[in-house]
Amino acid sequence: MALFGLFSGKRKTSAAAAKERLQILISHERQNRRGPDFLPDLQRDILEVVKKYVSVRDDHVSIRLDRAGDASVLELNVILPEN
Amino acid sequence: MATVVTVTSGKGGVGKTTTSAAVAAGLAQLGHRTVVIDFDVGLRNLDLIMGVERRVVFDFVNVISGEATLNQALIQDKRLENLSVLAASQTKDKDALTEEGVGQVLGQLAEMGFEYIVCDSPAGIERGATMALYFADHAVIVTNPEVSSVRDSDRILGILQSKSKRAKEGGKVYEHLLITRYDPARVENGEMLSKDDVCDILAVKLIGVIPESKAVLKASNTGVPVILDENSDAGLAYGDAVCRFLGEDLPMRFVTPKKQGLFSRILGGGD
Ligand SMILES: Nc1ncnc2c1ncn2[C@@H]1O[C@H](COP(=O)(O)OP(=O)(O)OP(=O)(O)O)[C@@H](O)[C@H]1O
Ligand SMILES: [Mg+2]
Numbered sequence: 001m002a003l004f005g006l007f008s009g010k011r012k013t014s015a016a017a018a019k020e021r022l023q024i025l026i027s028h029e030r031q032n033r034r035g036p037d038f039l040p041d042l043q044r045d046i047l048e049v050v051k052k053y054v055s056v057r058d059d060h061v062s063i064r065l066d067r068a069g070d071a072s073v074l075e076l077n078v079i080l081p082e083n
Numbered sequence: 084m085a086t087v088v089t090v091t092s093g094k095g096g097v098g099k100t101t102t103s104a105a106v107a108a109g110l111a112q113l114g115h116r117t118v119v120i121d122f123d124v125g126l127r128n129l130d131l132i133m134g135v136e137r138r139v140v141f142d143f144v145n146v147i148s149g150e151a152t153l154n155q156a157l158i159q160d161k162r163l164e165n166l167s168v169l170a171a172s173q174t175k176d177k178d179a180l181t182e183e184g185v186g187q188v189l190g191q192l193a194e195m196g197f198e199y200i201v202c203d204s205p206a207g208i209e210r211g212a213t214m215a216l217y218f219a220d221h222a223v224i225v226t227n228p229e230v231s232s233v234r235d236s237d238r239i240l241g242i243l244q245s246k247s248k249r250a251k252e253g254g255k256v257y258e259h260l261l262i263t264r265y266d267p268a269r270v271e272n273g274e275m276l277s278k279d280d281v282c283d284i285l286a287v288k289l290i291g292v293i294p295e296s297k298a299v300l301k302a303s304n305t306g307v308p309v310i311l312d313e314n315s316d317a318g319l320a321y322g323d324a325v326c327r328f329l330g331e332d333l334p335m336r337f338v339t340p341k342k343q344g345l346f347s348r349i350l351g352g353g354d
Contacts, residue, residue, distance in 0.1 A: 013273025018230050019280045026237050026284060033241045 035065045050078055085193035087200045088328075089219035091243075093235030095206030097227045098263040101299055101309065102321075103203035104132045106223065108308035109325030111166035115198045118157065121171035122215040123205035124180060130170045133160065134306025144172035147184035153191050162311065167197075177210040185214050208242060217248050221257040223328070224287060227264045228276040233284055236260075240287065260287040261324055264295045268340040278338060291324025293317050294337045 032040050047061045060079035065072055090103040100123075107119035120143060121129035130136040135158045141151035146169075153169075160166035169188075172179065192200050204215035216222060222243055226236045243256045250256065262278050269275040278292050298315030302308065310325070312318040316337045323333050 015270070015273045015276050015280065018276050019284065022230055022233055022276075022284050025234060029234075029237065030241070033245070 089202040091204040092225040093239040104308040105310040105321040107201040111163040117199040119201040120169040127171035139170040142172040144179040180214040259290040263293040290327040
């Protein structure tokens with residue numbers, strides 16, 4: 001294993017893959033936790049609506065709630081497919 | 084004032100009961116009056132790991148429902164005079180654990196002079212688990228270096244930070260990370276998350292790394308908390324973890340692969 005790694009240059013280990021996946025997932029789940037309880041449902045509903053018009057990947061729609069002073073800002077990000 | 088230490092994880096089978104027994108025995112060994120409570124109502128096992136299974140007459144739920152007094156239900160450990168065990172019920176279900184009832188029992192234990200109350204949480208995020216963490220002053224998060232265990236640990240951290248009594252009163256529960264079933268050789272080969280990876284992801288202070296060890300099964304076979312096996316890597320690692328929990332600063336042991344010498348190879352290694 002170790003030798004193989006040497007020859008093939010920087011081959012990503014399964015542990016590195018695990019770390020990367022966990023970091024993405026957990027930061028996402030923490031964001032949902034911080035928001036109000038309806039945030040995951042809202043995200044799902046928005047995704048449905050967007051999908052009626054364009055085909056987007058599930059993970060290309062994200063919403064988050066930020067606090068700015070005494071107001072809350074709902075931020076919606078949709079990555080649209082090219083063309 | 085007693086300190087409530089909850090051992091929790093979300094995911095099942097990661098080593099909570101092994102850890103609860105070890106931490107409680109370790110605290111008692113250092114002279115602290117300690118009681119360890121099994122919150123896994125319906126599936127009690129702490130009694131077996133502690134080697135007191137034949138001495139259980141009354142349990143935690145009997146005390147909550149007033150069928151027995153605490154003094155009748157507490158089992159004094161025969162090895163450590165500072166250690167007592169409160170078993171879980173095998174017949175009742177987890178709804179028997181009410182916030183009021185659990186709170187009263189913990190209050191009485193504090194009055195009796197126990198310094199540490201170690202709560203062995205069941206797996207999951209349902210009643211038994213939420214009750215075990217509700218009253219926590221400190222939480223020991225037991226995590227295996229594996230994706231689902233790490234994710235579940237993060238969920239439990241979220242619950243501690245929003246649903247515990249301390250959180251609801253505007254404070255916070257002290258969080259400690261304990262990584263168990265660690266295999267340094269696999270970490271070195273890139274097959275297992277390293278302790279630093281897990282710490283980066285969860286961002287909780289690490290109090291110990293317990294290696295995957297044959298000593299744990301041997302200890303459970305005989306009903307002796309593994310921390311009392313001072314010839315074992317896992318026992319020593321738990322000992323260090325308890326000291327770190329109490330604030331000591333110690334280097335981590337057993338986190339690099341064992342150099343197998345010619346001798347130990349011939350003799351077949353000894354752990
Ligand atoms: N460091 C270790 N090395 C080897 N085996 C271990 C180690 N820690 C725990 N185990 C084994 O893992 C199994 C589960 O341990 P334990 O019962 O402590 O987990 P648990 O989290 O309490 O489980 P549950 O969620 O069912 O309550 C047991 O068979 C135990 O012997
Ligand atoms: Mg258990």
